[in-house]
């Protein structure tokens with residue numbers, strides 16, 4: 001049986017292309033009800049992260065269902081060692097950049113570490129900022145299980161902003177307490193994951209990200225829920241998948257989690273392109289006439305006459 005809280009549906013239906021910037025030609029925007037409908041039809045939900053105008057453009061052209069402006073941007077876009085120092089202002093800056101490129105997929109904004117943990121009020125305030133100052137962001141994501149119950153309830157019911165949960169490996173809490181480890185390996189850990197998942201669903205989450213848990217465990221949890229699960233390192237039985245774009249494009253070279261499939265080798269491809277450019281500048285192959293501006297025949301004649309005049313004047317002065 002499928003169940004989505006009445007508030008979540010009301011929130012969802014009120015949003016949509018109206019938030020798009022006026023200079024965008026809004027074609028067909030994905031709405032939350034569209035995602036829910038996909039889930040009900042048993043079709044996989046496709047998501048990917050984006051961090052700026054270029055990655056946003058890629059996600060938009062590929063027509064994924066939703067784009068997450070992930071706080072992983074701290075690492076893959078800013079080169080920081082973890083996600084835990086990313087600020088709300090930085091997050092909003094990136095959300096606006098992605099928003100300028102994305103007019104199809106739904107955009108979800110990741111609440112950064114520290115912007116929702118202290119209190120329900122803080123969580124509501126941060127979520128509202130995401131909607132007000134984050135461009136076309138229409139939903140937020142936060143990390144944590146059952147202990148986030150009242151945070152999710154407040155955001156969904158008081159601010160009427162859809163919330164995507166995130167359980168399993170939660171990088172904000174793990175980056176600074178001993179690394180990124182696979183979760184849900186013992187029966188006790190699975191029990192806790194299921195508790196967390198059910199609590200988040202009950203609190204009103206429209207979906208859950210499940211990160212770095214064994215495939216069988218993610219399948220089990222997905223079957224116990226009536227909201228879609230979006231897996232990353234959680235096997236193929238979740239309702240959908242998400243990956244960090246620079247990882248799957250082969251752009252990020254610091255580390256590659258086991259669950260990442262590299263669909264391209266962009267770092268090498270792009271480095272080769274820049275190297276070739278450098279060589280062509282040195283050898284004067286670039287820029288050729290094709291990439292230069294040329295004077296018309298008439299203007300060229302006048303220009304040549306002018307140059308001659310200037311040069312002859314210079315000679316007179318030398319005498």
Ligand SMILES: Nc1nc(=O)c2c([nH]1)NC[C@@H]1CN(c3ccc(C(=O)N[C@@H](CCC(=O)O)C(=O)O)cc3)CN21
Nearest residue numbers: 072075076171180181182212244247252256257258259
């Ligand atoms: N580039 C990038 N991709 C990500 O998916 C990502 C980030 N950054 N930053 C934030 C978090 C951190 N994530 C990570 C990072 C590393 C592993 C990893 O290397 N895991 C080990 C298994 C560790 C264990 O269970 O002992 C692996 O072999 O994949 C997993 C998730 C996912 N998120």
Ligand SMILES: CC(C)C(=O)C(=O)O
Nearest residue numbers: 049070071072110209
């Ligand atoms: C990996 C996804 C789920 C995420 O939280 C991020 O990119 O920050």
Ligand SMILES: [Mg+2]
Nearest residue numbers: 070071072110
């Ligand atoms: Mg994140």
